[in-house]
Amino acid sequence: MKEQISELEKIAPDLLHREKKERVFKLPPLPYAEDGKVVTRFPPEPNGYLHIGHAKAAVIDHEYARMYNGKFILRFDDTNPENAAIEFYDAQREDLQWLGIEWDEEYNTSDHLKIHYQLAEQLIRQGDAYVCRCPPEEIRKKRFQRKECRCRNLSSGENIDMWNDMLSSGFSKGVILRLKGDLHSSNTAMHDPTLFRIIEKPHPIHGDRYHVWPTYDFAGAVEDSISGVTHPFRTKEYELRDECYFYILERLHLRKPHLMEFSRLSIKGMPVSKRRIKPLIEKGIVSGYDDIRLPTLRGLKRRGILPETIKQFVISQGISKVESTAPFSLVEAINRKILDPKTRRYFFVPNPVKIVVKNAPKKRIELKLHPTKDLGKRVVETGSTFYIPKDDVQRMKTGETFRLKELYNIRIEKISDDIITTQYVGEELLPDTAKIQWTTDDHICMSVFVSKPLFKNEKYDPDSLQRIDGYAEKAVADIYEGEIIQFERFGFVRIEKQNSKIVGFFAHK
RNA sequence: GCUCCCGUGGUGUAGUCCGGCCAAUCAUUCCGGCCUUUCGAGCCGAAGACUCGGGUUCAAAUCCCGACGGGAGCACCA
Structure with missing residues (x-):
C-alpha cells in the first residue's frame, strides 16, 4: 500500500490531494427560470415585526430575483383589518432595508380589492363560488361529513344578488363567499374553502371603505398571478393548499406561477414565529421586540448580528422541505468571521x-x-x-x-x-x-x-x-x-x- | 382519525428530480496539535452519516413497495 502511494505520488500527485472547494453561499438554480424574466415577491402581513423566519423568505425571494436579473416585489398582504396595523408597514420596510433588501416594486394587496371583487363575481357567475349563510359550526360539521349545505345549490343569479348584498352591507357578519370545490376530495383544503368574509373593523389604510375581505387562499393566488410573479415561495404548511391555489386560478383563467415551498426555519431555544413571540412581549417576559434573546431582526441587530450574517445563514440553510432545528452557534460562527477582521x-x-x-x-x-x-x-x-x-x-x-x-x-x-x-x-x-x-x-x-x-x-x-x-x-x-x-x-x-x-x-x- | 410532506455524521447542509464520476460535499460543535501579547481569528489533524426491511438493476443515498420516526393541514389566520 505504501509503495502504491509513493508510486502514485510520482506519476499522478493530483489524485492524492483532493482539491478543497470554497464554501459558496449560493442558492440552487430555479426551475423554469429565464434570465430577466423571473419575478418574485415577499408578502408579509403587516401585523408584527419581522423575524429571522421572515428573513429566510425575503432573502430567498430577493436573491432569486437578483440571480436572474428579474424583479422583486414587496407586497403587504393586508387583507385582514383585524390584524394589520399601520406601524407595522413602516417597521417591516425598515427591517428589510436593514437586511439590505431592495425591492423594485411595492404595493398593498388591499389596494386591489376592487379587482378581487370583480374576480369573485366572475366565479359566482360561472357557478364556481357561492354565498353561504350557514353558521360556522355547521359549516365545519358538513365539511367533515363531506356534505353540501343548502346554500351550495342556489342559482348563480341568486348568488350574485346575495353577493351584492354582502358588498352593500345588506348582510352583517357571518355570511361568506365559498369556493365550489370538491367536498369529496381527500384534500380537506378543497372542501369549499372561504374566499371572502365580512370584517367590520376599519382597515388601517382604507378605513371603513370596505367590509368584505378576501382570505389568503383567494388573495394570495390572485395576487401572485396578476402581479406577474413567476416563482412564488411559501412555507411548507401551505402545501395542502396548492390544489386550491391552482384551482382558483384555473377557474379564473389566470396564469399559474411556479409555486414552490420550503420548510420553516427554526432555531434551538428560540421562538421563531409571531405566535410564540407575541405572548412573551405581552406578558413582559422579554423587554420588547428588540430583546436580544429574540430572533426578531431587531433583537438580532441589537445583539450585534450583521445583516450579511443573516443572509449567509439563510442561504446556507437552503430551500429544502426538511424540517430541522439549527443551533444558533451556526449564526454566531458566520458573524464572528465577518466581524473579526474589522472590529476594534x-x-x-x-x-x-x-x-x-x-x-x-x-x-x-x-x-x-x-x-x-x-x-x-x-x-x-x-x-x-x-x-x-x-x-x-x-x-x-x-x-x-x-x-x-x-x-x-x-x-x-x-x-x-x-x-x-x-x-x-x-x-x-x-x-x-x-x-x-x-x-x-x-x-x-x-x-x-x-x-x-x-x-x-x-x-x-x-x-x-x-x-x-x-x-x-x-x-x-x-x-x-x-x-x-x-x-x-x-x-x-x-x-x-x-x-x-x-x-x-x-x-x- | 384522515390526507399530505419529510427522514444524509452530535448539529446544519450538498447530492435524490435525470441510478454509475459518492471511495458521500461544505460548515458547525467537540477533541488533539501549531500559531498568536485575547478565551477571538488563522493553520494542520482526528472523529463522525445515507432510518429500517424488501424489490428493480450489472450498479441504489438516488427508482418502487412496506414499516418506523418526525412535521403539517383538516379556520370566516396567514
Missing part, C-alpha cells in the same frame, strides 16, 4: 478585582485597536493600581507571575479578598505566561447583557438574560452608538449609550 479591540474587566503593583513604573502606552489590521490606537496611562477579572484571580496562586496584557509582568505576593498585592518583575515577553486584560482607576463602569437561549428543554429559562458588571477602559467612551467591538478575552459586544450610561450587549465569543 478594547479591554473590559468583568467582576473586577483590585491589584496593587509595587515598584510600578509609570507608563504612557499606545495600544493597537486590532492585532493585525490597522484600525488605529488608543493611549493609556498607568500608575500602580489595576483591575483584573475575578475569574482569572481565582485561578492564581501566590508567587505566580502573569502579564498585564500589552504592559509588563507582575508577580503575586499576596491575595486577599478584595485586593491583590503584586510586584513589578519586568517587561520581557515571557512564553507560557497568562496575558490578562486590565483597567486602571481611570475606567468606565458598565454592564454587559448576555443572552442565553430563552427556552431550555421547551421551558422558559428565567436566567436567559444575564447582566455582567465590570470596568471598561476609558477609550470605550468614544465608541459610537451601535458599534460592535471585541472585548479581548471576553467576546464581541455591541455598544449602546443609554442616557449617558454605556451598556453592552454580548453577541458571542
Whole structure:
C-alpha cells in the first residue's frame, strides 16, 4: 500500500490531494427560470415585526430575483383589518432595508380589492363560488361529513344578488363567499374553502371603505398571478393548499406561477414565529421586540448580528422541505468571521478585582485597536493600581507571575479578598505566561447583557438574560452608538449609550 | 382519525428530480496539535452519516413497495 502511494505520488500527485472547494453561499438554480424574466415577491402581513423566519423568505425571494436579473416585489398582504396595523408597514420596510433588501416594486394587496371583487363575481357567475349563510359550526360539521349545505345549490343569479348584498352591507357578519370545490376530495383544503368574509373593523389604510375581505387562499393566488410573479415561495404548511391555489386560478383563467415551498426555519431555544413571540412581549417576559434573546431582526441587530450574517445563514440553510432545528452557534460562527477582521479591540474587566503593583513604573502606552489590521490606537496611562477579572484571580496562586496584557509582568505576593498585592518583575515577553486584560482607576463602569437561549428543554429559562458588571477602559467612551467591538478575552459586544450610561450587549465569543 | 410532506455524521447542509464520476460535499460543535501579547481569528489533524426491511438493476443515498420516526393541514389566520 505504501509503495502504491509513493508510486502514485510520482506519476499522478493530483489524485492524492483532493482539491478543497470554497464554501459558496449560493442558492440552487430555479426551475423554469429565464434570465430577466423571473419575478418574485415577499408578502408579509403587516401585523408584527419581522423575524429571522421572515428573513429566510425575503432573502430567498430577493436573491432569486437578483440571480436572474428579474424583479422583486414587496407586497403587504393586508387583507385582514383585524390584524394589520399601520406601524407595522413602516417597521417591516425598515427591517428589510436593514437586511439590505431592495425591492423594485411595492404595493398593498388591499389596494386591489376592487379587482378581487370583480374576480369573485366572475366565479359566482360561472357557478364556481357561492354565498353561504350557514353558521360556522355547521359549516365545519358538513365539511367533515363531506356534505353540501343548502346554500351550495342556489342559482348563480341568486348568488350574485346575495353577493351584492354582502358588498352593500345588506348582510352583517357571518355570511361568506365559498369556493365550489370538491367536498369529496381527500384534500380537506378543497372542501369549499372561504374566499371572502365580512370584517367590520376599519382597515388601517382604507378605513371603513370596505367590509368584505378576501382570505389568503383567494388573495394570495390572485395576487401572485396578476402581479406577474413567476416563482412564488411559501412555507411548507401551505402545501395542502396548492390544489386550491391552482384551482382558483384555473377557474379564473389566470396564469399559474411556479409555486414552490420550503420548510420553516427554526432555531434551538428560540421562538421563531409571531405566535410564540407575541405572548412573551405581552406578558413582559422579554423587554420588547428588540430583546436580544429574540430572533426578531431587531433583537438580532441589537445583539450585534450583521445583516450579511443573516443572509449567509439563510442561504446556507437552503430551500429544502426538511424540517430541522439549527443551533444558533451556526449564526454566531458566520458573524464572528465577518466581524473579526474589522472590529476594534478594547479591554473590559468583568467582576473586577483590585491589584496593587509595587515598584510600578509609570507608563504612557499606545495600544493597537486590532492585532493585525490597522484600525488605529488608543493611549493609556498607568500608575500602580489595576483591575483584573475575578475569574482569572481565582485561578492564581501566590508567587505566580502573569502579564498585564500589552504592559509588563507582575508577580503575586499576596491575595486577599478584595485586593491583590503584586510586584513589578519586568517587561520581557515571557512564553507560557497568562496575558490578562486590565483597567486602571481611570475606567468606565458598565454592564454587559448576555443572552442565553430563552427556552431550555421547551421551558422558559428565567436566567436567559444575564447582566455582567465590570470596568471598561476609558477609550470605550468614544465608541459610537451601535458599534460592535471585541472585548479581548471576553467576546464581541455591541455598544449602546443609554442616557449617558454605556451598556453592552454580548453577541458571542 | 384522515390526507399530505419529510427522514444524509452530535448539529446544519450538498447530492435524490435525470441510478454509475459518492471511495458521500461544505460548515458547525467537540477533541488533539501549531500559531498568536485575547478565551477571538488563522493553520494542520482526528472523529463522525445515507432510518429500517424488501424489490428493480450489472450498479441504489438516488427508482418502487412496506414499516418506523418526525412535521403539517383538516379556520370566516396567514
